[in-house]
Amino acid sequence: MNYSYPEASRLSNLESWQHFAQAAKAAPIDSQRLCVLKAAGLLVDISAQRASEPLAQATETLLQARQFEAWRERLLTGQVVNVTEDRAAWHTALRAPAPVHEVASEQQRMMDFVRLADAERKWRNVVHIGIGGSDWGVRLTVAAFGYAGTWRQVRFVSNIDSHAIESGLAGLDPNETLIVVSSKSFTTTETMQNAQRALEWLKGAGIQKPYNQVVAITANPQAAREWGALASHTFVFWEWVGGRFSIWSSVALTTALAVGIETLAGMLAGAHAMDEHFATAPVGENAPVQLAVSGVVNRSVLGYGSLNIAPYDFRLGYLVPYLQQLEMESLGKSVDLNGNAVDVPTGPVVWGMAGTDAQHTFFQWLHQGSDGAPVDFVVCQEASHGWREAHHTHLLANCLAQRQAMLTGKSYEQALQECRAEGHAEEHAQWLAKHRMHTGGRSSNLIVLPRLSPYTLGALLALYEHKVFTQAVIWGINPFDQWGVEYGKVLAKGITQELKGQAPLNGGHDASTRYWVEVFRG
Ligand code: F6P
Numbered sequence: 001m002n003y004s005y006p007e008a009s010r011l012s013n014l015e016s017w018q019h020f021a022q023a024a025k026a027a028p029i030d031s032q033r034l035c036v037l038k039a040a041g042l043l044v045d046i047s048a049q050r051a052s053e054p055l056a057q058a059t060e061t062l063l064q065a066r067q068f069e070a071w072r073e074r075l076l077t078g079q080v081v082n083v084t085e086d087r088a089a090w091h092t093a094l095r096a097p098a099p100v101h102e103v104a105s106e107q108q109r110m111m112d113f114v115r116l117a118d119a120e121r122k123w124r125n126v127v128h129i130g131i132g133g134s135d136w137g138v139r140l141t142v143a144a145f146g147y148a149g150t151w152r153q154v155r156f157v158s159n160i161d162s163h164a165i166e167s168g169l170a171g172l173d174p175n176e177t178l179i180v181v182s183s184k185s186f187t188t189t190e191t192m193q194n195a196q197r198a199l200e201w202l203k204g205a206g207i208q209k210p211y212n213q214v215v216a217i218t219a220n221p222q223a224a225r226e227w228g229a230l231a232s233h234t235f236v237f238w239e240w241v242g243g244r245f246s247i248w249s250s251v252a253l254t255t256a257l258a259v260g261i262e263t264l265a266g267m268l269a270g271a272h273a274m275d276e277h278f279a280t281a282p283v284g285e286n287a288p289v290q291l292a293v294s295g296v297v298n299r300s301v302l303g304y305g306s307l308n309i310a311p312y313d314f315r316l317g318y319l320v321p322y323l324q325q326l327e328m329e330s331l332g333k334s335v336d337l338n339g340n341a342v343d344v345p346t347g348p349v350v351w352g353m354a355g356t357d358a359q360h361t362f363f364q365w366l367h368q369g370s371d372g373a374p375v376d377f378v379v380c381q382e383a384s385h386g387w388r389e390a391h392h393t394h395l396l397a398n399c400l401a402q403r404q405a406m407l408t409g410k411s412y413e414q415a416l417q418e419c420r421a422e423g424h425a426e427e428h429a430q431w432l433a434k435h436r437m438h439t440g441g442r443s444s445n446l447i448v449l450p451r452l453s454p455y456t457l458g459a460l461l462a463l464y465e466h467k468v469f470t471q472a473v474i475w476g477i478n479p480f481d482q483w484g485v486e487y488g489k490v491l492a493k494g495i496t497q498e499l500k501g502q503a504p505l506n507g508g509h510d511a512s513t514r515y516w517v518e519v520f521r522g
Pocket of ligand 1: 131132133134182183184185186187188191243244329485
């Protein structure tokens with residue numbers, strides 16, 4: 001099958017791209033424009049992005065040229081979209097209200113497992129072992145809904161550094177502990193080594209049937225079986241679910257054990273509502289598409305190298321690494337489907353921290369640094385605690401204030417007036433005003449959740465998934481593979497063997513690697 005675009009030419013040679021780029025450069029950020037999109041219960045304020053009628057028209061034409069509708073159809077109907085691995089990326093099928101039989105029956109098995117454990121008040125402790133997509137979504141959901149504590153203590157172990165598993169198991173009663181091993185491939189070194197340590201820990205504590213206390217979550221049930229996992233304790237998902245899109249699958253079992261089985265249903269419903277919105281809303285009102293388009297403008301036309309994520313919600317701190325994996329593993333590509341180098345900058349660095357901590361850490365750079373970065377602010381209109389006046393109002397105010405400062409800035413004249421009003425001598429005031437002015441005109445989005453619920457979090461994550469997909473379509477890259485990461489894994493395997501003395505020193509190493517392999521293997 002030929003997956004290439006009909007135009008074999010580079011993106012920047014396309015007339016539709018050139019018009020888009022010209023229109024984007026000419027479009028202003030108008031601080032008096034208000035544009036708030038409604039999507040699956042979320043409000044997505046894109047007012048602080050470049051906008052104009054010519055840009056809107058050029059966007060439509062560009063999306064047509066990139067066959068956006070056909071690719072969206074392929075995605076949503078489970079056709080091959082991950083072309084380098086020849087598979088679908090059908091995470092949307094997991095959140096369909098009436099999913100296909102294999103999905104529904106696995107969801108049912110998982111719910112039965114959790115309900116029985118809850119009914120028996122079993123497993124005071126859950127140690128979730130997994131990494132990347134088999135970890136971040138679970139951490140995010142447990143922190144989002146279990147921030148005030150859960151009756152089950154949940155610990156996460158991802159890193160190959162065994163201080164992590166040591167810390168994950170420390171102080172737990174093995175008799176009351178369930179080990180959840182989550183790995184799509186069931187071959188990931190970190191996860192398999194940590195799972196082995198956990199198994200030894202159970203055995204060392206005299207547990208007679210340790211596998212009764214182990215759950216395996218995987219798309220490779222045969223490997224799980226060979227490792228020793230019981231069929232009754234193995235929950236599957238499928239090759240067509242990408243690791244970073246797998247929180248909608250059995251991977252969420254730990255979430256259900258920690259914060260309740262109903263959490264999953266809510267998340268699936270919210271994500272499905274966003275799928276519907278993505279599938280049907282016109283381009284101009286389509287929130288994932290609009291976020292994608294402004295992201296492409298900021299990255300590929302204006303040259304911003306990064307995107308800052310600022311969740312103004314303590315519970316959503318893990319949204320940052322979750323989106324780092326989603327965005328950077330998906331869009332960290334520079335070869336298009338035709339096999340050509342993409343000749344515009346693609347996926348940005350994604351970074352961030354929960355507000356207001358972020359304000360006291362790096363927001364200075366966002367306000368007055370020489371590079372700047374677009375920011376996605378995320379906030380809940382209502383909190384789930386009782387201190388609206390004393391806390392939540394401040395949080396909302398800070399979120400709006402930071403955004404406004406970035407957008408409208410502060411002119412030299414304003415700063416000068418301020419300095420004069422503070423009584424500085426004229427010469428000093430003029431000097432000081434230069435330091436206190438803000439250029440402004442820095443773009444951002446504001447995503448407002450009415451309140452944090454499984455439904456709204458599901459919608460939020462699906463919003464970003466579809467944004468990422470749309471950007472990949474515009475850039476003509478495959479967002480569903482990660483060959484760079486795979487290459488690193490292969491090299492690490494070889495070096496591990498050399499360090500263990502199981503393989504001779506590889507003559508292909510660069511000088512520095514060769515030096516350190518020699519030093520480290522002693
Ligand atoms: O980081 C690379 C990666 O392959 C991710 O895509 C994936 O989420 C992670 O490793 C873990 O993989 P697995 O679930 O197969 O253990």
